[in-house]
Amino acid sequence: MFNSSLYQLGGALRAKKISSVELTQLYLERITALNPELNAYITLNPEISLAQAREADARIASGNAAALTGIPVAQKDIFCAKGWRTTCGSKMLHNFISPYDAHVIAQFNQAGAVNLGKTNMDEFAMGSSNETSYFGPVKNPWDKARVPGGSSGGTAAAVAARLCAAATGTDTGGSIRQPAALCGISGLKPTYGVCSRYGMIAFASSLDQAGPMGRSAEDLALMMNVMAGFDERDSTSLQRDKEDYARNLSKPLHGLRIGLPKEFFAEGLGSDVALAIEAAIAEYKKLGATIVDISLPNSKLSVPVYYVLAPAEASSNLSRFDGVRYGYRAPEYTDLADMYEKSRAQGFGAEVKRRIMIGTYVLSHGYYDAYYLQAQKIRRLIAQDFTEAYKQCDVIMGPTSPSTAFKLGEKGDDPVQMYLSDIYTIAVNLAGLPGMSIPCGFGDNNMPVGLQIIGNYFDEARMLNVAHQYQLATDWHSRAPQVL
Amino acid sequence: MTWEIVIGLEVHTQLSTNTKIFSGASTAYGAESNTQADAVSIALPGVLPVLNKGAVERAIKFGLAVGAHIAPRSVFARKNYFYPDLPKGYQISQFDLPVVGPGALTILVEPLSGNAKPYEKVVRITRAHLEEDAGKSVHGDSQGVTGVDLNRAGTPLLEIVSEPDMCSASEAVAYAKALHSLVRWIGICDGNMQEGSFRCDVNVSVRRPGEPLGTRREIKNLNSFKFMQQAIDYEVQWQIDTIENGGKIHQATVLFNPDTGETRAMRSKEDAHDYRYFPDPDLLPLDISEKWKEQIRATLPELPQAKRGRYIGEFALNEYDANILTSSREMADFFDAAVDCLPSQPKLIANWIMGEISALLARDKLEIGNCPVSAVWLAGLLTRVSDNTINVKTAKEILDGAWGRNQLFAKLIQAQASIDAEIESKGLKQVSDSGAIEKIVDEIIAANADKVAEYRSGKDKLFGFFVGLAMKASKGKANPAQLNDILKKKLAG
Numbered sequence: 001m002f003n004s005s006l007y008q009l010g011g012a013l014r015a016k017k018i019s020s021v022e023l024t025q026l027y028l029e030r031i032t033a034l035n036p037e038l039n040a041y042i043t044l045n046p047e048i049s050l051a052q053a054r055e056a057d058a059r060i061a062s063g064n065a066a067a068l069t070g071i072p073v074a075q076k077d078i079f080c081a082k083g084w085r086t087t088c089g090s091k092m093l094h095n096f097i098s099p100y101d102a103h104v105i106a107q108f109n110q111a112g113a114v115n116l117g118k119t120n121m122d123e124f125a126m127g128s129s130n131e132t133s134y135f136g137p138v139k140n141p142w143d144k145a146r147v148p149g150g151s152s153g154g155t156a157a158a159v160a161a162r163l164c165a166a167a168t169g170t171d172t173g174g175s176i177r178q179p180a181a182l183c184g185i186s187g188l189k190p191t192y193g194v195c196s197r198y199g200m201i202a203f204a205s206s207l208d209q210a211g212p213m214g215r216s217a218e219d220l221a222l223m224m225n226v227m228a229g230f231d232e233r234d235s236t237s238l239q240r241d242k243e244d245y246a247r248n249l250s251k252p253l254h255g256l257r258i259g260l261p262k263e264f265f266a267e268g269l270g271s272d273v274a275l276a277i278e279a280a281i282a283e284y285k286k287l288g289a290t291i292v293d294i295s296l297p298n299s300k301l302s303v304p305v306y307y308v309l310a311p312a313e314a315s316s317n318l319s320r321f322d323g324v325r326y327g328y329r330a331p332e333y334t335d336l337a338d339m340y341e342k343s344r345a346q347g348f349g350a351e352v353k354r355r356i357m358i359g360t361y362v363l364s365h366g367y368y369d370a371y372y373l374q375a376q377k378i379r380r381l382i383a384q385d386f387t388e389a390y391k392q393c394d395v396i397m398g399p400t401s402p403s404t405a406f407k408l409g410e411k412g413d414d415p416v417q418m419y420l421s422d423i424y425t426i427a428v429n430l431a432g433l434p435g436m437s438i439p440c441g442f443g444d445n446n447m448p449v450g451l452q453i454i455g456n457y458f459d460e461a462r463m464l465n466v467a468h469q470y471q472l473a474t475d476w477h478s479r480a481p482q483v484l
Numbered sequence: 485m486t487w488e489i490v491i492g493l494e495v496h497t498q499l500s501t502n503t504k505i506f507s508g509a510s511t512a513y514g515a516e517s518n519t520q521a522d523a524v525s526i527a528l529p530g531v532l533p534v535l536n537k538g539a540v541e542r543a544i545k546f547g548l549a550v551g552a553h554i555a556p557r558s559v560f561a562r563k564n565y566f567y568p569d570l571p572k573g574y575q576i577s578q579f580d581l582p583v584v585g586p587g588a589l590t591i592l593v594e595p596l597s598g599n600a601k602p603y604e605k606v607v608r609i610t611r612a613h614l615e616e617d618a619g620k621s622v623h624g625d626s627q628g629v630t631g632v633d634l635n636r637a638g639t640p641l642l643e644i645v646s647e648p649d650m651c652s653a654s655e656a657v658a659y660a661k662a663l664h665s666l667v668r669w670i671g672i673c674d675g676n677m678q679e680g681s682f683r684c685d686v687n688v689s690v691r692r693p694g695e696p697l698g699t700r701r702e703i704k705n706l707n708s709f710k711f712m713q714q715a716i717d718y719e720v721q722w723q724i725d726t727i728e729n730g731g732k733i734h735q736a737t738v739l740f741n742p743d744t745g746e747t748r749a750m751r752s753k754e755d756a757h758d759y760r761y762f763p764d765p766d767l768l769p770l771d772i773s774e775k776w777k778e779q780i781r782a783t784l785p786e787l788p789q790a791k792r793g794r795y796i797g798e799f800a801l802n803e804y805d806a807n808i809l810t811s812s813r814e815m816a817d818f819f820d821a822a823v824d825c826l827p828s829q830p831k832l833i834a835n836w837i838m839g840e841i842s843a844l845l846a847r848d849k850l851e852i853g854n855c856p857v858s859a860v861w862l863a864g865l866l867t868r869v870s871d872n873t874i875n876v877k878t879a880k881e882i883l884d885g886a887w888g889r890n891q892l893f894a895k896l897i898q899a900q901a902s903i904d905a906e907i908e909s910k911g912l913k914q915v916s917d918s919g920a921i922e923k924i925v926d927e928i929i930a931a932n933a934d935k936v937a938e939y940r941s942g943k944d945k946l947f948g949f950f951v952g953l954a955m956k957a958s959k960g961k962a963n964p965a966q967l968n969d970i971l972k973k974k975l976a977g
Contacts, residue, residue: 080530093529100523102530199530206765234532235767313765316562319573320527324632340566363564363760372762 002162006219013070020053020070027072040158042135043118052114069112074167077118080199081105088201089121089133092321092328092347102199103231111226120154123349125203128421132351141481146405149179156183161483166214172207174425177437181400181450184439187213192432193238196231202317204310207429217467221246248465254288259393261296270403272443280440280451292393296385302427308375315359383431396454400437404447438467439476491656492648497673498681499542505640506533521634527571539640542672552587560767564760569619579761582613591662608647653716669813677707690723699733715740799830814853825863825896861891864899875914916963924957
């Protein structure tokens with residue numbers, strides 16, 4: 001049951017082989033057993049989950065079930081969900097119960113999915129190891145001494161450990177793809193604007209994008225059918241016709257042109273990761289793809305550009321957490337300024353404060369042109385690189401992360417080393433392109449390696465096809481960690 | 485030693501949309517605290533702004549009305565600072581790319597001093613940009629607690645910035661008044677200054693002629709023209725005294741205290757904020773197509789200046805009358821509606837609006853917008869004056885009577901029927917039968933032989949006495965012109 005695909009689960013539910021309540025209870029029991037060690041979930045609410053499951057069962061009984069009706073899905077704790085504590089991994093929101101649903105949550109509710117719980121994450125999605133969470137680090141189910149990646153580390157661990165059927169993540173610089181790679185699961189960051197950001201707590205508004213994380217490309221397609229779509233409450237949401245993301249899954253890959261950017265295979269890439277990626281490319285050749293060598297000359301600037309723009313936006317986005325209207329307020333203070341200072345000093349963790357400081361600095365009078373404007377210009381150049389590349393190829397492939405999962409605490413003292421773990425994913429966010437990661441083998445210490453697939457704008461269905469065909473030919477995606 | 489005064493204004497006009505600039509919450513004034521604060525107004529985690537098109541339309545309308553450049557693409561920016569009434573920790577405003585570019589407004593200045601004549605002046609408008617209002621801190625709780633009311637947070641504002649083109653308090657007030665009239669004229673702002681719909685910040689500096697601009701101080705948040713006049717007068721004198729006493733002016737923001745009539749510095753430039761403006765990534769650039777702009781242009785009413793010119797040129801009104809009649813949209817609408825019904829008599833209509841109607845409005849403390857008689861009704865009445873059916877005295881009596889009965893006819897034919905019926909039933913028709921008037925005059929001459937003798941011996945002033953008697957005898961209905969002629973002839977003997 002825990003290894004079933006979403007198709008299979010949906011079929012079993014509609015055939016009444018199992019009820020949603022039974023399925024939800026099974027997952028809740030497994031969470032009770034495994035979560036204390038993995039710390040993948042921040043908040044569980046069995047009452048709400050089971051109530052949703054009962055509603056789903058009624059809907060199934062009435063014959064109105066949709067594809068995900070009754071299926072337990074976990075939600076990253078960055079999405080506001082009505083009646084649920086929504087913390088964004090921060091002490092600042094440790095007591096915040098959302099009075100409203102994010103668009104993505106509302107879409108799942110409408111589809112009849114069961115909200116199984118809120119998953120752990122780096123504080124305000126700032127981190128690549130899930131170690132910045134106020135609620136403690138998440139352990140990688142493949143090796144509990146190692147990180148699951150971040151910021152959607154709780155989601156990645158929950159999916160890998162079979163603590164949910166599928167789950168949501170968000171990706172600002174790699175926060176879906178990197179943890180998916182490190183935990184051996186599949187994850188998709190859609191084109192910017194495909195999933196509404198309404199109700200998703202903002203980190204860097206021009207880069208943030210919600211997406212699905214699951215055990216296969218096929219599952220991701222079903223999740224995308226629920227999550228994607230125009231929302232008038234998000235001005236950056238794109239007005240496009242609804243599409244079926246599963247429509248291309250079975251197409252053969254013959255003639256597919258895969259671009260391999262030389263910059264993604266240069267210094268800094270772990271040899272174990274490189275070997276697994278090369279093997280995956282060889283597999284694609286067998287499936288009929290041709291390889292094109294390409295270059296993304298400005299991609300080397302993506303980390304510095306990102307660490308100007310994302311903190312700039314974050315420093316402003318996080319200003320609303322001031323202790324005035326909701327969230328954490330320091331217990332003692334002398335006046336207004338002191339209340340602000342103490343509440344924010346005590347409510348935010350070190351990494352969040354570091355990024356607020358960087359962002360405030362780069363937007364300051366006298367530095368704005370040199371940092372923010374310059375970074376915006378380079379951002380356009382990075383996007384142009386991809387536009388050029390897609391004249392020669394259909395998808396771009398490479399590693400998702402330069403290494404497999406590292407040890408807890410290993411990079412804690414060195415933010416720059418930590419930032420470099422997103423070196424292959426960040427350019428995709430800067431360009432607004434869709435990107436995904438799928439498992440493609442194991443590296444040193446038997447830890448999973450992720451293959452990154454980058455598509456052109458709105459090519460999600462094609463990318464899912466490319467991933468699915470690989471997953472038909474290989475079984476990396478169905479390997480499970482021995483967690484019990 | 486003479487001084488030159490340099491004044492520029494920043495005016496915040498609240499746009500008359502029903503909902504906020506970035507959310508669907510109501511903008512109605514006076515609701516209970518925080519009942520109009522939705523998720524966006526409170527800035528809950530995860531909420532996003534969505535631009536209200538109505539606010540943009542009003543900004544475009546203003547830009548077109550002052551002949552300004554409408555930016556085909558403008559950008560919303562975040563102005564970052566912390567304050568309890570600013571829920572997001574930033575205000576969404578426009579910074580380097582505002583929606584309205586340079587334009588100009590012609591104003592009519594009426595100098596305070598002595599018998600100086602009113603004159604026209606063109607004030608350049610630098611820019612106008614859209615932004616959201618902040619909420620309000622509510623102090624004064626018994627425990628010394630400060631509350632925050634976010635009803636006003638997110639109310640759409642158009643901030644209109646002028647060049648420093650004004651060189652006296654009178655000019656500044658004239659500009660503010662002209663702007664106030666214009667935004668109401670084109671229907672983008674209710675102009676209610678008590679409720680804060682029209683708030684002025686005034687930048688003032690002084691210099692000796694020929695010297696570069698002096699350091700300015702900004703008087704914040706003036707919400708009456710009277711206070712503006714007082715505040716500028718005080719500030720100018722304070723700056724001149726300071727410099728003449730060997731002091732220096734430091735850039736500062738000051739507040740005007742209406743009780744003392746003084747301005748006092750609020751904060752100096754040293755602790756000025758670094759607002760860290762940057763383009764708001766939650767909002768797309770605001771694109772305004774030529775088509776949209778032209779659609780809005782087509783909805784613009786004739787503007788006051790054009791109307792003033794037309795009244796003078798077409799209707800031969802004098803400048804004073806034309807100014808009064810275009811002082812507000814309601815006034816001009818009233819006049820236009822009456823002229824539409826009685827196109828041959830614009831001067832007569834103007835006289836009545838500025839005379840009788842204005843006097844009655846003033847007496848009852850009413851505005852022309854809620855005048856108890858409609859323009860159409862007035863036209864109906866004056867139709868009967870101009871065709872000599874009734875005389876002016878009778879017409880005034882009919883107006884007085886009608887005033888208390890709300891004659892709000894929208895159609896001339898109905899108004900006319902009502903007036904004609906009243907004339908008929910009360911027998912108010914003017915007597916224009918020369919035989920009847922002659923008879924009255926003959927009787928008066930016969931009965932007042934002594935006064936007639938005096939008149940004939942050169943006491944011309946007695947003519948009015950005879951007119952009064954004759955009018956009385958005709959029960960006020962004699963055609964005054966005819967009566968005059970006949971009296972003159974008969975008295976001459």
